[in-house]
Amino acid sequence: ASALGRGPAILSSFLSVALTAFFFVPEYLSFELANTEYVVTLVVMLVVSTLISGLTARLRYQATVARQQERQANALFEMSQNLTGRYSLDALLDEAARQISRIFEGQAAILLPDAEARLILRAGDPIADYDVTEKIVAGWVFRHGHLAGAGTGTLPNVRGIYLPLKSSRQVIGVLRLEPHSHEGRLDSESLRLLEALANQVALAIEREELVTQARAGQLQVEAExxxxxxxxxxxxxxxxxxxxxxxxxxxxxxxxxxxxxxxxxxxxxxxxxxxxxxxxxxxxxxxxxxxxxGELKLNTEWHVLEEVIGCALAQLEGQLHDRPVSISLPADLPLVKLDVLLMERVFVNLLENAAKHTPAGAPIDIVCRVEGKTLQVEVADRGPGLLPGQEEKIFEKFYQAWPGRTRGAGLGLTICRSVIEAHGGRIWAENRPGGGAVFRFNLPLAEESPLDEYLPDEAAHPAH
CATH class of the missing domain: 1.10.287.130 (Signal transduction histidine kinase, dimerisation/phosphotransfer (DHp) domain)
Known part of the structure; x- marks a missing residue:
């Protein structure tokens, strides 16, 4: 009964009782029974063996159902876990098609509509261009929202099984499965599992679309x-x-x-x-x-950093006329490969920021040094300095450390960070010992330059 089922088990019960009566009950080698007690015994044996066969077959069926339910639960759980971990619609669809192909040992495909409501392949195995019938069935399922294809009562003369992917509002796509075995047909349990997986895929697609819409809405609010x-x-x-x-x-x-x-x-x-x-x-x-x-493109060339700083100072001559600026450059400062216009803008913004927060007569210091394969530059002032927690915020768009006290849109330091990071460097700010703030940034130095080194006339240049 556990191996072949109830029918063979009942047949074996009758055969065993008949053989017992023939060989072991008087009259021997005959089906005639010498005593009525033997009749009762044989009947009881037949009833008991029949009941045991039925119970065993029932346990076998229940074990099969339990295994099928366990398979379905595991498949649904694994699908849910794998879809939850995907952060883009394409990755989600690829994972869903791969999982369904593995579970049913077939070729799975997910079709979604384009802007003109035409189904296009988004993941899985494509439908052959010459197979017009398969595409017609897929379109019918998308329009009507009903199961169709091989092994179903609707449009069965195709190789694949087509299921609609239904969200909470409408049909959003079609799932296609072409099994390799069973002549392209699925039993009822497998079909129910496929429908459950299709529902999971549809919910995951809807969730991803809602997240995308929410993100777009948030971006629109932020932009406004x-x-x-x-x-x-x-x-x-x-x-x-x-x-x-x-x-x-x-x-x-x-x-x-x-x-x-x-x-x-x-x-x-x-x-x-x-x-x-x-x-x-x-x-x-x-x-x-x-x-x-995203249109920022660097036009990098070899430049003397002192000339870049000089051009920035020339632009701010009016603002810096009553603030002494000291510049300290090392004697062996090499040429630096950079976008001269953008880097000049960095110095202009840093110096203008220092001038805004520095009282008349207070110095502004520019110091450059080479540390290994990195050039480090700092612009320091003797202004009010930074409040605790402002070290990162001051690089945000439109942020002003002292609103109302100074003129400015709060974009200069944001541009500085973007330009420095585009050059592969980093910029940060901190309070200066003795009062004021210092802005530091570093730039990577190239392995080789057109000249081995640049030697200015003086290691430390006088104030401008």
């Missing part, structure tokens, strides 16, 4: 928030220099005949400096736009 911050911050930075320029220009026009040369020169100087300030604000906005769009 940043746009509002940008407008409120930048409008002030643009309005202030424009107001100063308009005021100075108006005074020149209205009082042209009554102004002496010194006063006219002062107005012209004011217009020039505010125009340069406005240019730096616009330049930072353009750089930030390039960084966010």
């Amino acid at each position: 928030k940043m746009r509002n911050i940008l407008l409120s911050t930048v409008s002030h930075d643009l309005r202030t220099p424009l107001t100063v320029i308009a005021g100075a220009a108006s005074s020149l026009l209205e009082e042209e005949g009554r102004l002496d040369g010194a006063t006219r020169h002062e107005f012209v100087q004011t217009i020039y400096e505010e125009a340069k300030r406005l240019d730096r604000v616009v330049h930072n906005l353009l750089e930030m736009s390039r960084l966010q769009s």
Whole structure:
């Protein structure tokens, strides 16, 4: 009964009772029974053996069902675990197709609609281009949301079994399975397992789509928030220099005949400096736009770092005229391969930030040193320094350490970090012993340069 089932077991019970009556019960070698007691005994034996055969066959069936349920539970659990660990829709679909192919020993495919509602293969084994019937069945299942294909009552004259992938709202795709055995057919238990796995795949796809939509919504909210911050911050930075320029220009026009040369020169100087300030604000906005769009491309060449620093100082001559700047460069400083325009912007932003927070007459120090295969640069000031916890925040977009005290959109240090990291370096900030803040960044030095070393006239250069 445990091996062949109930029918053979009952047959063997009858045969065993008949053989016992023939060989071991008088009259021997005959089916005639000499005593009625033997009849009762044989009947009891037949009933008992029949009952035992039935119980054994039932236990065998229950064990088979338990094994099938265990197989289904394990398959569902494994599918759930594997789909949960995937962080993209393509990886999720590939894993689902692979698992279903392994469980049913066949070829699985997942078809999802494109923008024009046409089913396209997203994972698994493709349907042959010449097999139009298979594609027609897949389209029918997607439109009607019903099971079809081999071994079913709907469109059975194809090789594959097609199941709709149903989300909570609609059919979102089709699962195709072409088993290698059983003439392309699945028994009822296997079909139920396949339907359960298809439901899991559909739920996982829906969950991934909802996560993607939520992420896109969050990005849209953040973009709107940043746009509002940008407008409120930048409008002030643009309005202030424009107001100063308009005021100075108006005074020149209205009082042209009554102004002496010194006063006219002062107005012209004011217009020039505010125009340069406005240019730096616009330049930072353009750089930030390039960084966010991913269009930042380095145009690296060999340059003398002292010349890069000098160009930055020349741009800020008006802001730094009452703040002494000291520069210390090593005598053996090599040429550095960098994007000169972007690195010049880094120095401009760091020096302008130091000038904003440094009182008149306080020094600003620029120190460069070579440490192994790395160039380390620091820009230090004697301003109020950084509050605890601001060391990382100051590099965030639109963040201002002392809002209201200084002009600025809060983009300069963000641009510095992006440019330094694009060069393979790192930038950080910390408080300076004795007061003030120091901004340090490092850049990797190339193994070889066009010149073995660059030797300036003096190891330490005088203040500018």
